[in-house]
Amino acid sequence: MKKEEEGSERPDNTAFTQQRLPAWQPILSAGIVIPGFLLIGLAFIGIGIALFLTSQTIQVLERDYTGYEQTSPCFTCSSPSAKNCTCEITFSLDKIFTGPVFFYYGLTNYYQSFRKYGVSKDDNQLFGDTTYFKNPQDSCFPYQRDSNSRPIVPCGALPNSMFNDTFELFHEVNKTKKRVPLDGKGIAWWTDYNIKYRNPSFVNGSLANAFEGTEKPINWPTSAYELDPTDPNNNGFLNQDFLVWMRRAALPQFRKLYRRITEGDYAAGLPAGDYFLTIHYNYPVLNFDGRKMVVFSNVSWMGGKNDFLGIAYLVVGSLCVVMSVVMLIVYAKYKFKEDS
C-alpha cells in the first residue's frame, strides 16, 4: 500500500508552507533611525511654530459671571432664592475683535460625562417617535414621568438640566447702548439638526398637539415646543440651544456655543469700545461648586485657541533633535563590534 502512494505524504513546496514568503525585513539601523529622528524633530518644530503662532492670533475674552464673590455683579442673582434675576457685566475692547466672533457659555466642574447622566435620555423620543412619548425609556429615570405619572418629553436628566441663562450684548456707541445682533442659527451640528433629532409629525398642523399628553421636563420653564417664542421653526427637539446642550461634553470643564456674531455692523468683528452683557440668570451652579462664564472667541484653521498643541509639537520636536544627537554620539562611540 505504501509503495502505491510513494511520496504522497510529501508536503507541498510552496513559499507559504515552507515559510519562505518574500518579506521586507527592516532593521533599526543607524542610517535610518538617526536621520529619521532629526527629520521628525525638524518637522515637528516647524509644525509647532506654525501652530503656536496661529494660536497666538486667536483672540479670546473670558468672563466669569457666577457671582461667587461678593464684588461680582451677579452676586445677588446667585442666591438660590433669586427669581428672574438679571445682572450685567461690562468689558471693553482696546482693539477690534476680529470676526466672525463666537459667543460661548462655559461651565466648570459640571459632569456631563457622568455615565448615568449621559444615558439619561431617550434617543427614540428625540427622533420624533411618538410611541416613546407615551412610554419613555427606563434610562430616563427619575425624569421619566412626573409625580402624576405623566410621561415627560423630552425625558431624562440630560434634557432636564438644559442650560437656560440667556444673554444680550450691547455696544456703547455715542453713549447709547446699541444691541449687538446675536445669530443663533446653525450653531448645532448639521447631523444633529438634520438626522439625529426630529420633531414629531405635526398633529393638526401644530407641534404643540403632537406633545399632547406629555409633561415638560421638571426644570424647564416652558414646554419643548415653546422654547423659542420668536421663531416657530426653532422649537421642539430642533431648537438649536437644545441640540447644543444635548451634545454632552467629554470633560467636566466645557464651553458650548451660544451665538455667533456675524451680522450687520459686527460682521467684521467687535470694534474697540465698551460692551455691556445683560445676563438673565437662571441656572444654579454654585451648589456643586460650579462656575459659569461667557467666552468670546474667534477661530483659525486649527479651531479655537489652544496653545497646548503648538507647545507640545515644539517640545517633542526639540526632544527628537536632541535624541538624534545623543544617538549619533552613542553610535559613534559604542557601535557594536562586527564579530560575534
Add this chain to the structure above:
Amino acid sequence: MGSLLSACGLKKKKKAEENRHLRANDREFNFSFQYANNAIKTSRYNIFTFLPLNLFEQFQRLANAYFVFLLMLQLIPQISSLSWFTTVVPLLLVLSITLAKDLSDDITRHKNDKHVNNREVEVLIDGEVKKEKWMNVQVGDIVKLENNEFVTADLLLLSSSEPLNLVYIETAELDGETNLKVKQALTVTGDLGNDIQRLAAFKGEVHCEPPNNRLDRFTGTLTVSGETLALDNERILLRGCTLRNTEWCFGLVVFGGPDTKLMQNSGKTVFKRTSIDRLMNVLVMFIFGFLAFMCTILSIGNAIWEYQEGESFIAFLPRPDGANASLSAFLTFWSYVIILNTVVPISLYVSVEILRLGNSYFIDWDRKMYHVKSDTPAQARTTTLNEELGQIKYIFSDKTGTLTQNIMTFNRCSINGKSYGDVVDFAGQRVEITEKTEKVDFSWNPLADPKFSFYDHQLVEAVKQGSPAVQDFFRLLALCHTVMPEEKTEGELYYQAQSPDEGALVTAARNFGFVFRSRTPESISVMEMGVPTTYELLAVLDFNNVRKRMSVIVRSPKGRLILYCKGADTMIYERLHPSCSKIMEVTTEHLNEYAGEGLRTLALACKDLDEEKFAEWKQRHHVASTAMDDREAKLDAIYEEIEKDLQLLGASAVEDKLQDGVPQTIEQLAQADIKIWVLTGDKQETAENIGYSCNMLREEMKDIFIVAANTAAEVRKELVNARKKMSPESGDEPPIMKSRLWGKKSQVVEDEKVDGEYGLVINGHSLAFALQKDMQLELLRTACMCQTVICCRVTPLQKAQVVELVKKHKNAVTLAIGDGANDVSMIKTAHIGVGISGQEGMQAVLSSDFSFAQFRYLQRLLLVHGRWSYLRMCKFLRYFFYKNFTFTFVHFWYGFFCGFSAQTVYDEWFITLYNLVYTALPVIALSMFDQDVNDRWSFQYPQLYSPGQLNQYFSKMAFVRILLHSCYSSLILFFIPWAAMNDTVRDDGKEIADYQSFALLAQTCLLIAVNVQLGLDTCYWTAVNQFFLWGSLSVYFAVTFTMYSNGMYLIFTSSFPFIGAARNSLSQPNVWLTIFLTTILCSLPVVAQRFLFIQLKPTINDKVRHKVRQSKAMPLPPPRRFPRRRISTRRSGYAFSHARGYGDLVTSGGFLRIPIKTRPTIFPRSETPVADSTPQTYRAIYQESASS
C-alpha cells in the same frame, strides 16, 4: 465529557467486577455478567448529545465562565456599564469556533471507531465458523485468526497450526517492539487443533483478574472438565498484536473492546502544559488582582466624588434615596469590573491556540523534515506545545533506532592479516564511500541478499579464487551463530537473528557464497559456493556476557571435526595458539583501525578437534549440562577447556549504522547549549562506542567518568570523586534555590561552572542506586556538570526517573526522543516527547507530542521551528498584553474626569470590535510569519537558541515592562487628546470637545498607536502582514464611517448614537495633528530605546540580524560543514547482543518451524533425520487427538 462519563460508568462497573468468570461458547452464561463486547468507542458525542454536552464542557472553562459572569453583571441595570453585545459577540465567536473544531475531531473519531468495529473476523458460532464484525464479538466466543491478522480482542490462546501450540506475534502496535514474540497454548486446549466440532463443544471456564492495563501480567485459571489449570501472560494474545508466521490459531475472548489492555492503556493522556502556560496562569492571577486593585481605586474615587460632588450634583441627577456613597462605590466597583475586563486576557487563550495550531501546521508541512525513503512527514501530534520547543535545555535520547538505524552492516574484515572493505583509488588513497561508489556485483550468487552492499572487489575475487583462509572465514560466519532461517519460496531467504549484528554477519557470508540455509537441532545446511553441504552440529557453546564469545562444534561432510569461535578480541586473543602471533599483530592493527572508525568488531578463530578427545569432552559436557546445581559455572569451565589453542582467522567489523547526520545534529545542538543525555538499554561498550561515533564523547574531553559500582556507597563515592575532579571547590551541599509557588515546594539545583568538557557513563545498576532519594541530587549535580551523559542498561522506568529528576530539580525544559516501547515512559514524562516514526513500532509515536522519521530533523524542529514558535509566541503575548492594557488603562484615566461613573472612553461598538476585528488579524499575521532570521542563519548561529532557554523573551520581568509601557502609552493616549481638545472648538466655532468626538479621537489614537507598535515589533513583513495591517486600519475607518452614517441611524436609531461624529471630528486638522502627536509619542521612545540597546548591549539576535543585513549583497551562508572526526584510538565493543544467545533453543528444536507443505524442500529429507521425524510425531499426535 461523554467519554469521561462513560469511562466513569465503566470504572464503576469495573470496581464491581472483582474477578472475571466466563465460559467458552456459552453466550447466555457470559451475558449474565454484562461484560463489554468488542465494540470500542473513542468518540465523545453523538448527534443529540453534541450540542448540550459540548456547550456544557465549554462553559466549564475558566475563560467562558468569566464571559458568562461578565454577562450576568451586565444584565444588572444598576451595574451594567456596557451593553450586553460587547460580551455576547466575542463569546459566541469563541463558542462556535470551538464547537466546529470539536465537531470535526469527533467525526474523525467516529470514522476510526467505525472502521475498527467493522473489521471482520471468523468466529465460532453454533458450531460453525462465520465471518463476524469485530464489534459483535462477545466475551466467551472462540475466534479464528489467520496469519498477519490483527488480534481481535484479548484472547486466551487455545490452539495453533504450529507445533507445540506456539504462535508468533508482533506487538509493534502495542509496545513498539518489532521482534516476534512466542506464545504457547496449554496442551489441553492445544489438542483441540482446528477441529471445529471439538472447539464448539469446548466448555472451558475461565476465572481471571478484572480488566486492567498491565501488558505484562495476566493471572487466571482455566477449568476444563473438572481440571483447573493456571493461566499466565504466556497464554494471552492481546488486542493490537499481529499474528505472524502462524497459519492459524484459535482463541477464546477474555476481554473485549473497552476492557482490553490496549484500550485500558489508551486515553490516559497526561495533559502537558508549556512553561508559558504556567507563567500565564500566574500572570492571570496577578491580573485579576490588578483588576481588583484598579476597580477598588476607582470605587474609592467614586465614593469620594459622590461625597463631595455628587451630593450637590443632585440638582441634575437625583437618586431615589439620596446619594449613598458606599452603595454607589460598591456598584461602581462592579461596573468597572465590566469596563476593565479587557485586562484579563480571555480572548488571548483562543488566539494562542490558533497560533500554536498554525505553527504546528508549519511543522507538518516542512519538506525539510520529510523523509523520502519512508514517505514520512514530520507531525506535530500535540499542537499546544510549540513554543516550548524553543526552550529545550536537556535532551534525553534513546540510542537504538533513534541515534542509530538499528541496522548493522558488514563493513570491513581482516582475513589472514589482510584488510578488506576499503575502497582505494589508483594512488592508494582511501576513497570515501558515497552513493555513487560502485558496489560489488553479487549476481553470480542466486541466493545473495540484494540489499547487501559491499564496495571492495578484492574480497569477492579472493572468495571466487577459493582462497582457503577467506573461505574458512565465511564458513565460520555461516555456521557459528544462532540465527533462524526462513525460506518461504525457493531462494527467498529471511533470517531471524537475535541481534542485528549476527544477522549482518550471516548475511555477509550469504552474499560471499556461504549461504546458511536451514538448520535442525543437529545439523546446519549451507550452500557453499553453490554446493549444498550439510554440517553435523555437535555442540553450541553459547554466548553470555562473561564469556563474550560463542562457539560451535561441527562435523563437515568430509568428517572433519571443527570448532568455530567468534567473540570479543580480548577473549579470543587469550585463547589463541602461539603460532598465530604474527597474524595477531597485523589483525590487532586492523582491529584498532576499525575501532577508531566506530565499528563493532569480532575476532574469529577455529580449531580442528581430535575425535577421541572430543568424544570424551562431549561426555563431560553432557554431565555438566544436566547438572542440577551450578550448571552454568560447570558449563563455562567445560567450554573453557575446549576453546583454546585456536587459530586466528581474522576479524570482522560491523557498523552500527548511525542515522544520517547524527553527529552533525548533536554538534549543532551542543552549540545551542542543549545538553544531550543518552539513555539506552544497550550495554556499556555499545553505548560508549556510539557516544564516540556520534561525537558526544570526544578524545579531547578532559576525562570520561565511568560509574559502574555495585553498592550505594561506591556509587556515591564515584559520583563525588567525579564532581570533585571537575570542580574541586564545589561544596558538599548542592546549591539549591528553594522557592514556593502556589503552595508547591520546588527545589531547583543551580548550574555549576566547570572548566573543560567531561563525559559521564553510568550503568543501569549504578543508576538504580544513584536514583535513590538520598543520592539523586548528587547524581544530578555530577551529571549536569558533564557535557555528555550516557546511561546504559537502563530500564524504561529508570529512563522516566532520570527525566523526572532533571525536570524536578532543574529549572529547565526537557525533551525525550525515542522510537520504541521502552521509551514511552520517558516520552510521556518529559516536557516534550518526540517519537521517531516511519518504522514499524508505533508505540513511541503514539505517545509522543512530535514525530518525524530521522533524528537529524530534531535540529530543525528545535533550532528553526522551536525557536520561531517561541519567538512568535512571546512577541504575540507581549503585544497582546500591551494592546489590551493600553486599551484598558485609558478607561482608568478617564475615571478621574467622569466622576468615576464607569463611563467608557470609547464607543461601545469599538469596544466590541477592538479585539475581534480591528486588531485581531495583524497580530495573528505577526505571530504566524515572523522570523528574526531565516532557517539558514538559524543553523549558522545555533547560539540564537539560548534566549529561549533563559526565558528571555517573556517572563515576569518582561510582563512588568509591558505594564509600564502600557501605562506610559495610555497616559499619552488619554492626556494628549485631553489637553488638545480642552476648550477647543471646530474651525467653524462649533463643538468638538463633546464626549462622542473625544471618544472617536481617543479610539483612533489608540488604534493607530497599537498598530504602529505592531509594526515596530514586526521583523518580517510579508505581503500578508502588510495586507492585514493596512486592511485592519481601513476596516476601522470604513466601519466607523458606516456606523456613524445617516443611514445606519435611520435604520437602527438608538443602536448607533454616534451619528456624525466621524464626519464632524475627523475633518478637523487639529484632530489629525493630535493623532499624529500621540502616535509619535508612543512609538519614538520605543524606537530610541531599541536603537540604543542595539548599540550598547546588542543581543545575539541583533548581531546576527546585523550580519544578515551586511551579507545581503552576498550569497547566503553555505550550510555548515562538519569535519568527519572519527579518528580515535580506543578499542571498541564487540559485536554481540547483550542478552544470552538462542543456543538452547537452537539445539532443543522447540523454536523450529517444521516445513509441512508451504516450503519446498531443497535438500533430501533423509539428510536431516530430525527434521523428518518431527512432523511425523506431530502428525501422530494430531491423528491421535483427532481419533479420540
